[in-house]
Amino acid sequence: MPNTVSFITAHFDKYNTDDLASCLAIGGFGGLKRALGLTPAELIQIIADSGIQGRGGAAYSTGIKWRQAAEVPGEDKVVICNADEGEPCTFKDRTLMEKDPFRLLEGMAIAGYAVGAKHGYIYLREEYRHLRPKLQKAIDQARTNQWLGSHIQGTNFSFDITLYSGAGAYVCGEGSTLIESMEGKSGRPRIKPPFIKECGLFQKPTLVNNVETLSAAAAILDFGAEAFKAYGTEKSPGxxxxxxxxxxxxxxxxxxxxxxxxxxxxxxxxxxxxxxxxxxxxxxxxxxxxxxxxxxxxxxxxxxxxxxxxxxxxxxxxxxxxDRTSVIEFLESIQDFFIHESCGKCTPCREGNRQIGRIIARFADGAPRPDDLETAKRFATIMSNCSFCGLGETAQSALLSAIRHFPEAFELGAFGEGDEAGLKANANVKASAAGVAVGETIGKHSFKGERGERA
Ligand SMILES: Cc1cc2nc3c(=O)[nH]c(=O)nc-3n(C[C@H](O)[C@H](O)[C@H](O)COP(=O)(O)O)c2cc1C
Ligand code: SF4
Missing domain, CATH: 3.10.20.600 (Ubiquitin-like (UB roll))
Structure with a gap:
């Protein structure tokens, strides 16, 4: 494919993902091998030098995060790989786990060595249940061959990984919510402080990183921070x-x-x-x-x-x-998603999403009230400023940017049309927005299903 590169994906399609030996034959676990010859501080410095920022969405420096986690006192620390990937239209973590599962295990072990953790968990979203056997097989093979488990490759470093399945809630991708759900509680975010780096899973110091961040860290150890930085810009290396x-x-x-x-x-x-x-x-x-x-x-x-x-x-x-989907139809899909996924813990998000949903539905029906646009803007701003977690803070990003870039879409008479081709294309966009491939069943989430509730 023109313009694409192979750094994190360097091992894609080069080995049989069900067979550790074939992965080792192409240089698999080279990053962990190198890491084990370094001190944790040296290893963290390489990650910091690479300039990589967390790929889970918040873009926090991974080098700084690992250094902070390493400085937290405690013998019993935990690394969690966030494989919840609940953001609609996002499937890169799934691709990484499908095409190079050993890279992820390697990245987790490297993170464990860096911060002083002995145990790791992969928090896999329920919708990716088909990946469980592949990941479990990779974990088992890595353990049998001493790339996981006790005294990895004859060193004093021991680290093991357990696979954990989420129950399919978008908010459980948020670090503290994910931990709550792993502890058997309902998926709602925690009050901070204490921060999870000090008091996370079962009160243990916990590092949470995204699948891509961990896979990239392993590739950076393998190929070098300079090779990573050869791509990108000064402020966005790699x-x-x-x-x-x-x-x-x-x-x-x-x-x-x-x-x-x-x-x-x-x-x-x-x-x-x-x-x-x-x-x-x-x-x-x-x-x-x-x-x-x-x-x-x-x-x-x-x-x-x-x-x-x-x-x-x-x-x-x-x-x-x-052009087959109108801006208002698009916003309806987004809003239905957030109404469905709000955990209900705080009022701005729980009520704000529903009220804005009603307003967008009126625009979609071509019958907005005179003050609807102003009210929607006010609710959206309150949600951004007052919600308890990132879900409510960002749920109105699409709406606010639509008001900025597509003001004409909110004028009377600008909505409602659509031919048959348009309806089909809308279905495709809505399927993508729901995080499923075009043509797949959307499953539990029906985008129009909550219309009645809003009426
Ligand atoms: C509502 C919400 C959902 C999130 N979903 C995910 C997710 O599916 N995967 C992910 O890696 N991070 C997700 N995050 C970000 C995590 O809280 C956390 O910042 C991230 O896992 C840290 O990893 P990183 O430093 O490698 O980016 C979500 C955050 C919020 C507020
Ligand atoms: S913003 Fe509030 S209601 Fe929305 S998901 Fe977060 S805690 Fe739950």
Whole structure:
């Protein structure tokens, strides 16, 4: 594929993922081998030098996070791999686990060595249950061959991994909520402090990292921080696995160097839109991300350039929506998702999402009240400022950016049309927004299903 690179994905399709021996034959576990010859401080310095930022959405420096976790006192620390990947239109973590499961185990062991943890958990979202056997087999083989377990490769370092299945709630991707659910409680975020790095799973100091972050850390140890930094820009070094979805000819997970424009991503990597279609909008970072009009397609995909344009890398999702879906229909899908996924713990998010849902439904029906737009803006701002966790804080990103970039969509008479082709395309976009492949059943979440509730 033109313009894509192979750093984190270097081992994709090069070995049989059910067979550790074939992984070792192409240099598998090279990163862990190198790490075990370093002190934890030296290893953390390499990760810090690479400049990698967490790929779970918050983009916090992994080097700093590992150093802070290493400094927390305690013999019994835990590493959790966040494989919840609940952000709609994001499937790069799934691709990493499918195509290179040993890289992830290696990254977790490296993180464990760096921070002083003896045990790791993979928190796998329920919808990825098909990956359980593959991951369990990889863990078992790694343990049998001393890449996990007691005295890894004859050293004094011991580290093991347990696979854990979530129950399928978006909010459980948030670090403290994930831990609550692992402790058998309902999936709602914790009050902080105490922070999970000091008091996490069963009160143990806990490091939570995303699948891509851990896989990338292993590749950085393997190939070197300089090789990673050879890609990207000064402020966004390295490569990123993106999930390209929606109305493009070639949706998929692709590894790109930071710095490529959105246009190149859509046209060259995604193959562009279908003949005769024009771009309506692009949403970056999943359902909690902002939307951009075609005029922003020349923005380079870096943390700094996207921020300047009012956009985010977020989960790495890039959802392309063509002219068959109206802005209001798109917002309806997003809003239905957040109404469904709000955990209900705090009022701004629980009530705000429902009220905004009712307003968007009135716009969709072509019958908004005169003050609906102002009310929606006010609720959205209150939600951003007053919600208890990141879900409520970001749920209105799409709405607020739509008001900014597509004011005409909120004028009377701008909504409601749609031919048969349009309806089909909408279904595809809505399936992507729900995080399922086009053509798959959307499952428990029916986008129109809550209409009655809002009436
Ligand atoms: C509502 C919500 C959902 C989240 N979902 C995920 C997720 O599915 N996967 C993930 O890695 N991080 C998710 N996060 C971010 C995590 O809280 C955390 O920042 C991340 O796992 C840390 O890993 P990193 O430092 O490697 O990015 C979510 C955050 C919020 C607020
Ligand atoms: S913002 Fe509040 S209601 Fe929404 S998911 Fe977080 S804690 Fe739950």
């Amino acid at each position: 490569t990123k696995l993106i999930s390209l979805a929606g109305n493009v000819r070639r949706p998929g997970a692709y590894e790109i160097p930071f710095g490529m424009t959105l246009e190149t991503i859509i046209e060259t990597i995604g193959g562009g839109l279908e003949e005769g279609r024009t771009l309506r909008l692009v949403q970056l970072g999943g359902a909690s991300g902002r939307i951009a009009p075609a005029s922003l397609l020349d923005t380079p995909y870096t943390y700094e350039d996207l921020a300047k344009a009012g956009l985010d890398v977020g989960s790495g999702g890039i959802l392309v929506v063509d």
